[in-house]
Amino acid sequence: MHKVINQEIKQIINACPEVGRILEEYNIGCVPCSVGSCLLKDVVGIHNLDPQREATLMYRLEKAIYPDRNVPKPVVDMTKKSAPKEITYSPPVKKLVDEHVLIKRLLALIPSVVEYTETSVKVDKNLILKCVDFIRTYADKYHHMKEEDILFKYVDDKAEIIQIMFKDHDTGRGHVRQAVEGAEKGNKSQIKEHLLAYRDLLTQHIKKEDEILYPWIDRQLSVTQVGEMFRKCSEADASVGDELPKKYERFIIELEEKFLEEVTK
Numbered sequence: 001m002h003k004v005i006n007q008e009i010k011q012i013i014n015a016c017p018e019v020g021r022i023l024e025e026y027n028i029g030c031v032p033c034s035v036g037s038c039l040l041k042d043v044v045g046i047h048n049l050d051p052q053r054e055a056t057l058m059y060r061l062e063k064a065i066y067p068d069r070n071v072p073k074p075v076v077d078m079t080k081k082s083a084p085k086e087i088t089y090s091p092p093v094k095k096l097v098d099e100h101v102l103i104k105r106l107l108a109l110i111p112s113v114v115e116y117t118e119t120s121v122k123v124d125k126n127l128i129l130k131c132v133d134f135i136r137t138y139a140d141k142y143h144h145m146k147e148e149d150i151l152f153k154y155v156d157d158k159a160e161i162i163q164i165m166f167k168d169h170d171t172g173r174g175h176v177r178q179a180v181e182g183a184e185k186g187n188k189s190q191i192k193e194h195l196l197a198y199r200d201l202l203t204q205h206i207k208k209e210d211e212i213l214y215p216w217i218d219r220q221l222s223v224t225q226v227g228e229m230f231r232k233c234s235e236a237d238a239s240v241g242d243e244l245p246k247k248y249e250r251f252i253i254e255l256e257e258k259f260l261e262e263v264t265k
């Protein structure tokens, strides 16, 4: 097993698809990942399972990979119930989680924006560009830049999970460029395709950050590093001013009211 845990996960799944199925049971979604060069030991480590669950998972993986091997069953203490873990974040990371909440409110509005666009006689270019402005300024410049320039620097930014996050940010920028082009040309299907793709991408991206990446980074930070990161994030926020997040929150509220009215008309 020692050799296998240092192998790339995609190679292991290719050789033994059962491994992918078992990992999915533990909510470890390696099968859909397009890269798959994480090592098995990192895949398990990053999900921070409780020791009993991790021992059972490793036992099942070893049995799947080496069906003929006599693998000793882990001793599971049945008296210990593993309660679902509540994630606690350090203050600077919690601030990033809170910013996700506003971004998710925009993502929730995208289907209504798309439907409105499809059913309007003429594309409301201004509406699309305002959504794009939120994405580019609040989600990308204000939020993603703190991740890229501050948070990710506290871990090995060559780590595959970080590379995937960078790639998601870039893919998102591509969808936004396409949505803008669609708005300029009045091309409804182009707007629909790329806004919905952006929504799917960011929904998964934020879930990965909230549930896996941020807790993983937090576990590696010393108290001094948390303090330093808090200062750097506060400075980054101060450099854009208090008004920016307030302005974009107002925009989301307006958009929610607009589409709530549409629904209740």
Ligand SMILES: [Fe+2]
Binding pocket: 144, 147, 165, 169, 205, 209
């Ligand atoms: Fe991100």
Ligand SMILES: [Fe+2]
Binding pocket: 096, 100, 143, 144, 147, 206, 209
């Ligand atoms: Fe994020």
